Amino acid sequence: MARILSYEKKNTFVHRLSGFTKLLFLILWCFAGAMTFETRILVVMLLIGAGVYYVADIKWKQVSSVFIAIMIFMTLNLVAIFFFAPYQGCEIYDSRTAICHLFGNYYLTKEQLFYEFNVCIKYFTVIPSVFVFLTTTDPSELASSLNGVGVPYSIAYSVEIALRYIPDVQDEYTRIKNAQQARGIEMSAKGSLLKRIKNTSLIIFPLIFSSMEKIEVVSNAMELRGFGKKPKRTWYSKRPLTSIDLYVISFITLFCIATMIITFADGNRFFNPFR
Amino acid sequence: MGKHEPIIEFADVTFKYKSQQQPTLKNINLKIFPGEKVLIAGQSGSGKSTLAHCLNALIPCSYAGDMSGVLRVCGGEPRQLGVFGMSKRVGTVLQDTDGQFIALTVGEDLAFALENECTPKEEMVQKVSEVAGKLELTEFLGSAPGALSGGQKQRVSLGGVMTCDVKILLFDEPLANLDPATGKRTIALIDELMQKEDLTVIIIEHRLEDVLYRKVDRIVLMDDGMIIADKTPDKLLSSDILKSHGIREPLYIAALKAAGAQISPEDGPSSIDTMDLSAHKDKVKEWYHQADKNKEQEKGDTLLSLSHLQFSYNDTRQIIKDVSFDIHSGEMVALVGKNGAGKSTIASLICGFLRPDEGVISWKGRDLSDLSIKERGEIIGYCMQSPNQMISRPMIYEEVALGLTVRGVPENEIKERVYEVLRICGLYPYRNWPVSALSFGQKKRVSIASILVMDPDLIILDEPTAGQDYAHYTEIMEFLKDLRNQLGVTILMITHDMHLMLEYTDRTLVLADGELLMDGRPWDVLTNDEVCDRAYLKRTSLYDLAVKCGIDDPGDFAATFIEHEKRERGAIEVK
Numbered sequence: 001m002a003r004i005l006s007y008e009k010k011n012t013f014v015h016r017l018s019g020f021t022k023l024l025f026l027i028l029w030c031f032a033g034a035m036t037f038e039t040r041i042l043v044v045m046l047l048i049g050a051g052v053y054y055v056a057d058i059k060w061k062q063v064s065s066v067f068i069a070i071m072i073f074m075t076l077n078l079v080a081i082f083f084f085a086p087y088q089g090c091e092i093y094d095s096r097t098a099i100c101h102l103f104g105n106y107y108l109t110k111e112q113l114f115y116e117f118n119v120c121i122k123y124f125t126v127i128p129s130v131f132v133f134l135t136t137t138d139p140s141e142l143a144s145s146l147n148g149v150g151v152p153y154s155i156a157y158s159v160e161i162a163l164r165y166i167p168d169v170q171d172e173y174t175r176i177k178n179a180q181q182a183r184g185i186e187m188s189a190k191g192s193l194l195k196r197i198k199n200t201s202l203i204i205f206p207l208i209f210s211s212m213e214k215i216e217v218v219s220n221a222m223e224l225r226g227f228g229k230k231p232k233r234t235w236y237s238k239r240p241l242t243s244i245d246l247y248v249i250s251f252i253t254l255f256c257i258a259t260m261i262i263t264f265a266d267g268n269r270f271f272n273p274f275r
Numbered sequence: 276m277g278k279h280e281p282i283i284e285f286a287d288v289t290f291k292y293k294s295q296q297q298p299t300l301k302n303i304n305l306k307i308f309p310g311e312k313v314l315i316a317g318q319s320g321s322g323k324s325t326l327a328h329c330l331n332a333l334i335p336c337s338y339a340g341d342m343s344g345v346l347r348v349c350g351g352e353p354r355q356l357g358v359f360g361m362s363k364r365v366g367t368v369l370q371d372t373d374g375q376f377i378a379l380t381v382g383e384d385l386a387f388a389l390e391n392e393c394t395p396k397e398e399m400v401q402k403v404s405e406v407a408g409k410l411e412l413t414e415f416l417g418s419a420p421g422a423l424s425g426g427q428k429q430r431v432s433l434g435g436v437m438t439c440d441v442k443i444l445l446f447d448e449p450l451a452n453l454d455p456a457t458g459k460r461t462i463a464l465i466d467e468l469m470q471k472e473d474l475t476v477i478i479i480e481h482r483l484e485d486v487l488y489r490k491v492d493r494i495v496l497m498d499d500g501m502i503i504a505d506k507t508p509d510k511l512l513s514s515d516i517l518k519s520h521g522i523r524e525p526l527y528i529a530a531l532k533a534a535g536a537q538i539s540p541e542d543g544p545s546s547i548d549t550m551d552l553s554a555h556k557d558k559v560k561e562w563y564h565q566a567d568k569n570k571e572q573e574k575g576d577t578l579l580s581l582s583h584l585q586f587s588y589n590d591t592r593q594i595i596k597d598v599s600f601d602i603h604s605g606e607m608v609a610l611v612g613k614n615g616a617g618k619s620t621i622a623s624l625i626c627g628f629l630r631p632d633e634g635v636i637s638w639k640g641r642d643l644s645d646l647s648i649k650e651r652g653e654i655i656g657y658c659m660q661s662p663n664q665m666i667s668r669p670m671i672y673e674e675v676a677l678g679l680t681v682r683g684v685p686e687n688e689i690k691e692r693v694y695e696v697l698r699i700c701g702l703y704p705y706r707n708w709p710v711s712a713l714s715f716g717q718k719k720r721v722s723i724a725s726i727l728v729m730d731p732d733l734i735i736l737d738e739p740t741a742g743q744d745y746a747h748y749t750e751i752m753e754f755l756k757d758l759r760n761q762l763g764v765t766i767l768m769i770t771h772d773m774h775l776m777l778e779y780t781d782r783t784l785v786l787a788d789g790e791l792l793m794d795g796r797p798w799d800v801l802t803n804d805e806v807c808d809r810a811y812l813k814r815t816s817l818y819d820l821a822v823k824c825g826i827d828d829p830g831d832f833a834a835t836f837i838e839h840e841k842r843e844r845g846a847i848e849v850k
Contacts (some may be wrong), residue, residue, distance in 0.1 A: 012524060015480070060509050069725075080664060085501075096322050120457045138379065139379060140378060140379050140380075140383055156380035160379075161289050164378075164379055172664075175664065176341065176622070176659075176664055176665075177660065178626070178628040178648065178657075179657055179664065179665060180658050180665075180667065181628075181648040181649060182626055182627075182648050182649070182651065182652035182655075182656070182657045183652055183677060183678040183725065183726070183729070184626075184652055184653075184678050184681045184682050184729070185677075185681055185682075186472050186649065186681070190732060201667075202667040202668075202677075203667070204667075205664060205667040205668075206664050206666060209663040209664075209666070210661060210663045210664045213661070213663055214374055217369065217374035218374060218375065218377060220333065220337070220369070220502075221374070221375035221377060222387075223337065223358050223359075223370055223378055224331060224333070224358065224362055224367045224369075224436075225362055225388040225391065225435060225436065225438075225439075226359050226388050226391040226392060227358040227375075227377075227391050228359075228391070229362075229391050229392070230392070230393055232393055233391050233392075233393055234389075234390050234393050234394055234395060234399065235396075236378075236383045236387075236388060236389070236390055236396065236400070236403070237380075237382075237383055237398050238396065251401070264388075269479060
């Protein structure tokens with residue numbers, strides 16, 4: 001069964017990279033994507049991102065619901081930008097080319113459209129990389145990578161445990177939902193939204209209690225096997241960096257530096273086609 | 276440390292939990308020697324788990340309290356070494372195998388303790404493959420622990436503590452969540468390991484008969500925080516001490532005693548296979564011939580009928596294959612089979628959580644397929660394994676009333692029905708209490724009460740007694756039996772427990788790999804070798820007893836004895 005945004009074991013180029021490489025790639029990639037408004041770089045990143053997504057062989061089912069949620073959020077964001085700052089683009093690019101009058105004070109301008117196009121593409125450069133990272137990185141490798149970049153191991157391990165339990169909690173949720181439905185608690189689309197939200201609490205309550213039961217067992221089991229004994233620990237699943245990892249790390253580092261240089265060469269973050 | 280120095284020594288140990296008034300362990304004196312296999316038995320509240328927690332230093336390090344006396348384990352004091360220090364000497368295997376897996380793959384789980392020791396990776400890989408080899412887990416190193424069978428899971432949890440080269444293995448109710456055949460194999464595995472490695476083993480368990488499947492050196496019987504007996508199994512089984520302290524005797528021992536046999540330690544009663552029955556044979560035969568024979572019970576009307584049910588999740592693997600059976604009004608039926616045989620899927624199909632690919636489920640002759648989950652819930656109640664999975668309201672009254680409140684039943688009618696159900700369930704005095712103030716057994720009753728209030732004709736219970744000791748098991752099962760006898764509720768139980776099936780049910784449905792293997796009386800199932808093998812059940816020792824005594828119809832002998840026990844228990848209740 002394909003589960004939402006969880007790791008799936010496969011043997012692709014991306015899966016074979018070490019978790020550390022992927023984490024570093026993700027951090028630098030998102031940093032570059034967030035900093036730059038250089039449209040040409042964003043387009044290049046969009047193409048690379050799509051390529052990586054394709055290579056990683058991700059099933060649409062795994063990401064579709066999250067993708068749709070992000071798309072809704074993005075649309076809201078773009079509309080909100082237009083309503084609250086209809087001439088943001090004109091300020092940034094220092095020019096104003098009206099296309100048509102909409103209503104009241106609102107004119108549609110080429111500059112605003114171009115600015116919002118840039119915001120939109122930024123979403124699309126970051127989203128695939130996050131999807132690829134989450135679905136191709138073994139949670140325990142992720143933990144060892146986080147620890148590798150300096151995150152304390154207790155926190156790194158908590159992240160791993162959380163990821164590992166997501167599928168269990170999903171199953172438990174379904175079981176509890178079924179039993180509560182049999183008792184007559186309406187969870188299907190028939191009930192009103194408010195009622196459904198209220199009824200969800202009737203599932204969350206037992207879900208928390210049964211999870212607490214499990215947490216106690218796991219934390220005892222971890223302690224009995226010496227977790228937290230020493231300030232450091234080693235990782236069984238840690239993979240040594242291969243030469244391919246080193247190439248990827250060098251690439252992303254150079255890419256990030258180059259992006260910054262190109263972006264800030266003319267003194268601001270924006271590529272301006274209107275000048 | 277010489278061979279005759281005890282590896283574990285309790286000298287006058289008393290322990291009182293911070294939250295309690297009375298000590299849970301009282302003046303414990305106990306010596307365990309290297310290489311011994313000791314079974315610690317006792318009902319819940321006897322202090323046996325507290326004793327175990329002293330050994331791995333969870334007491335007093337994680338559970339606070341006052342401790343006096345001296346405890347030495349491998350020459351050190353647990354309270355000074357702490358949980359971490361003890362983890363290198365005592366390996367604890369917990370009851371819940373699923374719960375104690377920490378990592379995502381078998382290999383990592385085996386390595387977990389080594390990782391915490393900062394062992395370099397190469398050394399770790401070598402040690403893990405060594406332990407995996409010993410436990411025949413090499414080919415599963417890359418698999419997720421959750422995907423393994425029950426027996427393999429037990430091996431992984433054992434391996435997880437063995438990587439530390441511990442000297443003592445401590446098993447906390449290892450059989451509680453296993454099907455009978457897997458439990459038997461686990462006991463055999465412990466025995467094999469003890470022969471190969473230099474280990475001392477302590478098993479905490481109340482299922483005496485299953486542990487005694489392989490030789491045990493001593494049984495320590497606990498009750499009320501004290502050690503009642505510390506004897507060899509042969510001596511202990513010859514006395515009546517076990518029964519009077521709430522521990523169930525092996526069935527063949529109970530049957531021999533019922534027949535009036537005087538068992539002596541020289542007979543070797545710890546195993547039915549090797550026991551000398553020459554002195555008792557005739558007594559058993561005589562008892563069997565004069566005992567009241569059980570009568571075939573009349574069947575009620577057909578309530579629920581499954582016919583040619585097929586189900587698969589996504590066309591790949593057939594989960595349920597052409598299953599048909601009927602449930603009659605007033606019956607108590609057990610649905611058994613190993614983990615993954617499809618038991619829960621059948622329950623989900625009946626309740627409407629899943630829809631069958633083919634086949635019909637009908638209720639009093641009417642097809643159920645157009646009824647929603649909610650509508651089915653009014654005639655078929657479903658009770659999950661742990662009450663914590665069901666209880667969603669803080670107060671007992673509200674929780675029991677929930678099913679009626681959401682159906683818009685008038686307030687005064689709700690009150691009347693809830694009070695009535697609470698009375699039946701013995702919960703009326705607590706009606707205004709918060710659920711959190713109740714014991715586990717009482718919470719279980721609350722969850723059953725909240726189903727009963729909707730007045731269903733059939734209740735499906737998933738593992739009603741899992742993880743319960745004999746006293747709680749009896750409490751829950753007698754309660755269900757009363758419901759059946761007084762209210763006429765029909766009960767279908769999913770279970771692993773062979774005793775439950777023998778003692779309480781009229782009929783057993785055996786599932787194996789999605790097929791219905793047998794639909795018959797419990798004693799016929801448990802005396803059928805082929806069915807037991809395929810469904811991971813364990814043949815009852817009553818069968819072996821009957822065969823060894825030269826009784827022609829071992830199934831009937833088992834039935835006769837079980838009926839006899841039921842009557843005895845009934846007689847005690849009347850008194």
